[in-house]
Amino acid sequence: MRLGPVFREAVEIHLVEGHGFAVYFYLMILLAPVVFLTLFLPSLDTQVWVGPAQLFKVSAVAAMILIVYFSLRVANQEFAPWRFLPLRRWLVERKVTLAEMARAHLAILSLQILLLILLSAPLLIWAGAIARVRTGAMISVFLLIFFYALAYGVWGLAALALWERKSEIRQVFVRALFIAAMFVSAALYLPLNPIAFLLSFLGEKEMAPLVVLGRRWPADAAHFIFHILVLGSGWLTYRRALGKEIDS
Amino acid sequence: MSFSITKAALAFCLRPTLILLLFSPLYAAEVTLDVQIGFHGLFQLDRPFPIKIEVVNQGPPVEGTVEAAVWKGGGAKGSGAFAVYHRRRLLVGAGARKSASFTIDPGSISRPLVVSFRGPGSSVSKEIDLRRYFAPAPLILLLTESNLSAVFPLNSGAANPLVAVSPEELPSDARAYGGVAAVVFYEPSLRELSGAQSGALEAWLASGGKVIVLGSMHYALYQESALARFLPVRVTGLRNFSALPGVQKAYGQSAPPLTNIPAQVSTLVEGTSVIEEQGIPILAQASRAKGKILYLALDVGRPPLSRWEGLPRLFRDLLASPGESPTAPPPAWDEAIFSQLLLNPSLTSSYVPVRAFFAGTFFYLTGLGFLTWLWQGRRLSGRALGVSFLSIVIFSSCGGYLYFNRGGNIPDGVLLTSTLLEPLPDGYVEASSNVALFSTLRREYDLVLESGWTDFEPLARRAAGAEDNGLVVEEEGGRPRFRTSLKEWDYRLFRARSVSRFPVRVEFETQPNKRVLKVANQSARDLTECWMILPGERVSLGDIPSGSVRVREFPLAAAAADGRAAQGDLREILFNDPMRALLLRYSYFPREQGRPVGAALFFGWVQGGPRGVSVEDERVSARDFTLIRALFPLGEEEE
Numbered sequence: 001m002r003l004g005p006v007f008r009e010a011v012e013i014h015l016v017e018g019h020g021f022a023v024y025f026y027l028m029i030l031l032a033p034v035v036f037l038t039l040f041l042p043s044l045d046t047q048v049w050v051g052p053a054q055l056f057k058v059s060a061v062a063a064m065i066l067i068v069y070f071s072l073r074v075a076n077q078e079f080a081p082w083r084f085l086p087l088r089r090w091l092v093e094r095k096v097t098l099a100e101m102a103r104a105h106l107a108i109l110s111l112q113i114l115l116l117i118l119l120s121a122p123l124l125i126w127a128g129a130i131a132r133v134r135t136g137a138m139i140s141v142f143l144l145i146f147f148y149a150l151a152y153g154v155w156g157l158a159a160l161a162l163w164e165r166k167s168e169i170r171q172v173f174v175r176a177l178f179i180a181a182m183f184v185s186a187a188l189y190l191p192l193n194p195i196a197f198l199l200s201f202l203g204e205k206e207m208a209p210l211v212v213l214g215r216r217w218p219a220d221a222a223h224f225i226f227h228i229l230v231l232g233s234g235w236l237t238y239r240r241a242l243g244k245e246i247d248s
Numbered sequence: 249m250s251f252s253i254t255k256a257a258l259a260f261c262l263r264p265t266l267i268l269l270l271f272s273p274l275y276a277a278e279v280t281l282d283v284q285i286g287f288h289g290l291f292q293l294d295r296p297f298p299i300k301i302e303v304v305n306q307g308p309p310v311e312g313t314v315e316a317a318v319w320k321g322g323g324a325k326g327s328g329a330f331a332v333y334h335r336r337r338l339l340v341g342a343g344a345r346k347s348a349s350f351t352i353d354p355g356s357i358s359r360p361l362v363v364s365f366r367g368p369g370s371s372v373s374k375e376i377d378l379r380r381y382f383a384p385a386p387l388i389l390l391l392t393e394s395n396l397s398a399v400f401p402l403n404s405g406a407a408n409p410l411v412a413v414s415p416e417e418l419p420s421d422a423r424a425y426g427g428v429a430a431v432v433f434y435e436p437s438l439r440e441l442s443g444a445q446s447g448a449l450e451a452w453l454a455s456g457g458k459v460i461v462l463g464s465m466h467y468a469l470y471q472e473s474a475l476a477r478f479l480p481v482r483v484t485g486l487r488n489f490s491a492l493p494g495v496q497k498a499y500g501q502s503a504p505p506l507t508n509i510p511a512q513v514s515t516l517v518e519g520t521s522v523i524e525e526q527g528i529p530i531l532a533q534a535s536r537a538k539g540k541i542l543y544l545a546l547d548v549g550r551p552p553l554s555r556w557e558g559l560p561r562l563f564r565d566l567l568a569s570p571g572e573s574p575t576a577p578p579p580a581w582d583e584a585i586f587s588q589l590l591l592n593p594s595l596t597s598s599y600v601p602v603r604a605f606f607a608g609t610f611f612y613l614t615g616l617g618f619l620t621w622l623w624q625g626r627r628l629s630g631r632a633l634g635v636s637f638l639s640i641v642i643f644s645s646c647g648g649y650l651y652f653n654r655g656g657n658i659p660d661g662v663l664l665t666s667t668l669l670e671p672l673p674d675g676y677v678e679a680s681s682n683v684a685l686f687s688t689l690r691r692e693y694d695l696v697l698e699s700g701w702t703d704f705e706p707l708a709r710r711a712a713g714a715e716d717n718g719l720v721v722e723e724e725g726g727r728p729r730f731r732t733s734l735k736e737w738d739y740r741l742f743r744a745r746s747v748s749r750f751p752v753r754v755e756f757e758t759q760p761n762k763r764v765l766k767v768a769n770q771s772a773r774d775l776t777e778c779w780m781i782l783p784g785e786r787v788s789l790g791d792i793p794s795g796s797v798r799v800r801e802f803p804l805a806a807a808a809a810d811g812r813a814a815q816g817d818l819r820e821i822l823f824n825d826p827m828r829a830l831l832l833r834y835s836y837f838p839r840e841q842g843r844p845v846g847a848a849l850f851f852g853w854v855q856g857g858p859r860g861v862s863v864e865d866e867r868v869s870a871r872d873f874t875l876i877r878a879l880f881p882l883g884e885e886e887e
Contacts, residue, residue: 018624028616032609040602052600052688053737118637122612122644126605129652132689132736 006090006104011111019080020112023070024119034062035123039130056124056131056138057202061195063120064145065182067113068194071149072174074112075105075156078167087164091246098242105157105238113149117142137202144201148194151227152181154234161241181230191219192226278307279340279370283363285381287389287411292427293382296353298419303347303365305340312367314338314348320355320706321717329355330706330717336724338365350723351424353705357382383409386429388567391415394435394464394549408567420444421728422451423702430458430567434549435466438474446474451700453478454537454676455747460566463512463545470512480534480543481514487528494523495530495546499565500558509553512545537676537747542566579668580838581682581707586741588834589664590686594826598869599662599688601652608648615640660867661693661734662686665859666831669876675751675770677876681860682835683742685868687734693863694722695730700746701860704730707741744860754850754878763802765850767792775876777823778852783882786821792852828853831873851877 014020038058077084090096096104121142128138155177159170186193191200191207200207200219207219217225282302291297301314316334334350354361357378364373385407392412408429415438419425431449438446453459459478461470469475470483489509496506511530519534519541532543544566546553553559589595596602619636622628628636652658664684669677681701685693697704706719720731732740751770756763763782769775769792778789782802792798818837823829836851857874 016630018620021620024616028613032613036606036609039600039605118641119616121641122648123609125645126608126648126652129649130601130605130658132653 004096004100004104005094006096006101007107009085010104010108013080013083014074014108014112017080017083019083020074022079023074023112024115027066027070027116027119030066031059031063031120031123035059035127039127052130054131055127056133056141057199059124059127060141060145060202061198063117063124064148064194064198067116067120067145067149068152068182069178070116071109071113071153072156072178075109075153076159076170076174078171078174081167087161087242088245091242098239098246101242102239106154109153109157110150113146113153116149117145133202140201141198144194144198147227151231151234152177154231154238158234158238158241161238161245164245189222191223194227197223278305279310279312279365279367279372280304280306281363281365281372281374282345283374283376285361285376285378286427287387287413287417289381290383290387290409290411291381292386293357293384295386295427296351296423297427298349298351298421298424299361299363300347300349301363301365302345303338303340304345306343307370309339309341310367310370311337311339312365312370315362315364315366316350316352317362317364318352318354319359320353330719332719332721334721334723336722348723349419349421350721351419351421351426353423353426354378383427385409386427387411388429389413389418389431390434391418391431391436392434393437415441415445418445418449420448422448422455422700423704424448425452425457428452428457430460432460432462433475433478434462435464435469436475437469437472439472441474447699449478450536451702451747453539453541455678455702455745456538458539459541461541461543462548463543464547465510465550467512478541479514480517480519480532480541481529481545482517483512483514485513486510487513489525492523492525492530492546494525495562496558498523499562500556503557506552506556510547510550514543514545535673537672537674538678578680579666579682579835581666581741581743581835583741585834585838586664586684586739589684589827589830590739592827592830595662595664595871598871599659599686601658604651608644608651612640612644615644658688659869660687660689660691660865661863661869662688663695663861663863663868663870665861665870665872666835667857667859667872667874668836669750669752669854669857669874671750671752671754671876671878672747675749675753676747677750677752679746679748679750679858679860681744681746683744683861684739685732685734685742685863686739687736689736690734692731692733693865693868695732695742695861695863697728697730697744698746698858698860698862699727700748701744703743703745704728704861705743706730706732707743742861746858746860748858750858750876752876754876756848756850756878756880758882761804763804763848765789765800765802765848766797767799767850767852768797769794771854773857774855775852776855777828778850779821781818781849781851783846783848789850789852823853827871828873828875831875836875836877846882848880848882849877850880851875 035055035058038055039052073079085094087101090101091098124141125138156174159173163169163173182193182195186196189210190196191210197207209219210217210222282304284300284302285291286297286299299316301316303314314336318332318334319329320332321329332352334352336348336350338346338348340346352361360375360377362373362375364371388408388410390410390412391414393414415436418441420442425448461475461479463470465486467483467486470479476482487510489511490507492506492509492511496503500506511525511528513528516529516532519532521529521532523529523531528545529543530545534541548554548559619628619633619640623633662685664686665681667679667681669679671677683695685695687693706717718732722729722731730742734740752775753766753768753770755766765780767775767778767789772794774794775792778792780787780789780800780802785802787800787802789798789800819833821829821832852875854874854876857872857876859872859874863870
């Protein structure tokens with residue numbers, strides 16, 4: 001599969017020129033102290049061990065929040081934005097098709113998420129080993145983090161396509177979306193919230209089912225259907241916005 | 249020829265099933281259980297008691313597990329109920345019977361005791377309603393081989409049931425005496441008593457039991473070493489007394505006078521003579537740690553004494569329960585205290601690899617930084633960068649995982665024992681041991697209770713379910729093993745108690761112008777970081793090595809002068825190990841008990857002190873703390 005010039009441009013800017021290294025630096029400089037202090041600092045409560053027992057939970061949640069946040073910002077081209085060619089130029093002047101553009105954006109988003117996960121992997125794996133977390137659970141957590149980062153990161157692409165020339169709107173949008181997804185969603189229905197879901201998954205605790213019009217949906221199903229809808233709607237919005245760009 | 253698969257399958261499955269159904273009940277019925285509760289069917293409510301399960305096998309030899317299941321906790325105790333399973337493996341020969349004895353301590357008798365035997369091909373169980381067997385008062389055990397005991401008015405007017413037992417019926421576990429007020433010896437032969445039975449009796453006596461030895465005409469029985477070690481006297485013979493004015497005066501002033509009474513002749517070895525006739529002890533008493541031994545030289549089973557009207561009064565006096573000796577409050581122990589200890593860095597470092605984690609993180613980040621530097625300086629090609637990055641990530645992840653999960657210094661569990669020793673007379677100490685077992689992974693642990701330790705009890709966890717709280721007691725080879733399973737980063741608390749010899753004598757004397765403390769450490773252990781706390785005075789005594797005596801004088805005038813400057817506050821005392829300060833503050837002298845007011849307090853740490861519980865597993869690290877303390881009440885004027 002050829003990923004075309006859009007993907008190469010992103011790789012050149014992020015990895016060859018090193019503009020993406022800032023993301024990796026921020027991730028590590030935030031994640032490493034969180035993991036270490038969780039291990040080192042005493043618990044606040046007699047029943048809830050925030051120390052080694054909770055090390056993997058806390059580390060996984062911190063990594064997930066950071067990776068989702070930076071995925072949104074990378075997809076939104078917030079790092080070295082002046083280096084990227086405008087979408088319109090790719091689509092109209094360079095004759096890149098909509099499908100090629102979408103494929104390239106999705107590939108670079110996936111690559112960035114993968115790199116962020118790889119960078120945080122040693123810390124998370126050590127935390128898992130200390131907290132005696134099963135290998136299967138650790139692998140599941142990595143897959144979940146990738147899934148969340150992709151589901152929300154797609155909305156970074158959508159914001160880019162919708163308001164390419166209005167960077168302030170884009171930035172406000174992705175941050176608002178991030179806060180809503182990570183924190184406000186817990187107020188609506190707890191299992192929708194990725195943090196709550198991750199904690200319940202690692203704590204092997206059942207979450208309350210979703211009851212809609214008298215029909216009960218298992219919390220897991222509700223969670224994944226919601227996030228697949230988030231991913232799907234983000235992708236559709238992005239494709240429609242790219243289409244509008246061509247039409248205009 | 250027609251062939252039906254359905255019919256063939258049915259025939260194939262049904263035949264063996266029918267055979268199995270026909271024969272399996274017959275086979276199972278070959279093993280029956282005979283259960284003896286308490287002492288001849290009696291036990292005291294809310295106290296541990298023995299049970300004996302006899303497996304009667306009328307079939308081929310069978311090997312299986314005998315189990316007695318009781319429930320503890322729950323209800324008014326404010327914690328979740330949990331089951332305690334007492335188990336022992338038994339091999340019962342063909343047409344034979346074998347028994348297993350357990351000491352059980354059900355939390356309530358409203359739930360039945362469930363006993364069972366399970367082996368390959370045989371499974372029998374039985375539910376026993378304990379409400380039919382309990383007595384509200386402690387029992388009196390009469391140990392005799394004489395048939396004259398029936399005439400004893402031992403429990404006349406008392407609520408204590410009297411149970412006559414033979415020596416072989418005595419339990420081998422000191423805990424089984426929990427509901428026994430006194431053991432009375434009359435013409436017993438203790439030659440057949442096993443070492444475990446003898447040890448259990450001594451342990452119970454030392455921890456507050458009472459032994460009454462009634463004399464007999466067969467005085468030779470009392471010269472046997474097995475019995476002689478319980479006597480405060482050495483029996484040498486028999487003599488007829490024309491009168492016993494001392495006994496008459498004490499117990500039979502309105503009764504006809506005693507004449508021509510045979511009594512054992514003896515010399516006092518320990519304790520005191522309460523009643524003497526012609527220099528011969530008639531009634532003598534001695535203490536054994538917290539316990540008491542009474543010796544009566546008279547033969548109460550035979551005339552003329554057996555018909556004497558003063559006998560019931562004499563027995564009432566002998567059996568009177570001794571007043572509770574004042575004891576210092578036991579060390580506090582609960583989840584809040586344990587969590588304080590667990591989170592202390594000095595203990596945390598024993599199970600959390602903080603340094604290794606920090607070093608790993610540092611080297612990983614340094615490696616990434618170095619790669620970035622190489623890349624920005626164009627010293628690496630894109631491919632080399634990719635390969636190097638992946639190598640660092642994979643090597644760090646795998647190496648760290650193997651180190652932290654399999655290797656490193658993370659133990660499977662941490663066993664923390666904190667023991668408080670309180671000196672008793674005669675070189676004994678009462679030891680209260682608080683035990684915590686903390687697990688870093690999900691597994692089972694076997695805790696071994698050392699001999700002489702009793703009252704081992706798990707503290708029920710409020711947050712845990714009944715299945716998590718369950719405890720299996722395996723009583724093989726004399727030392728009970730308590731098996732408990734813990735989840736990862738879970739813990740469980742226990743208590744144990746013992747009275748044993750530990751010859752450290754602490755004496756404190758107040759003289760007109762000074763106070764004098766004398767500590768004689770005749771034990772094999774060193775005492776370290778010893779302190780003396782007096783009102784307004786706090787004095788470090790340093791270490792007191794094994795075999796040494798330390799005498800220290802405290803002038804009264806100096807104490808009054810320094811009173812304001814040096815308050816006797818225990819919380820301000822610092823130790824080399826911060827865990828000691830935490831234990832002192834939260835467990836030995838908790839805030840609610842406060843600082844001992846109006847008393848002088850001596851304490852010191854015992855190096856390698858007695859430990860009641862151990863885990864024989866090298867993957868479990870152990871931390872022991874033992875404190876010996878002695879409290880001396882001061883006069884009112886000194887407070």
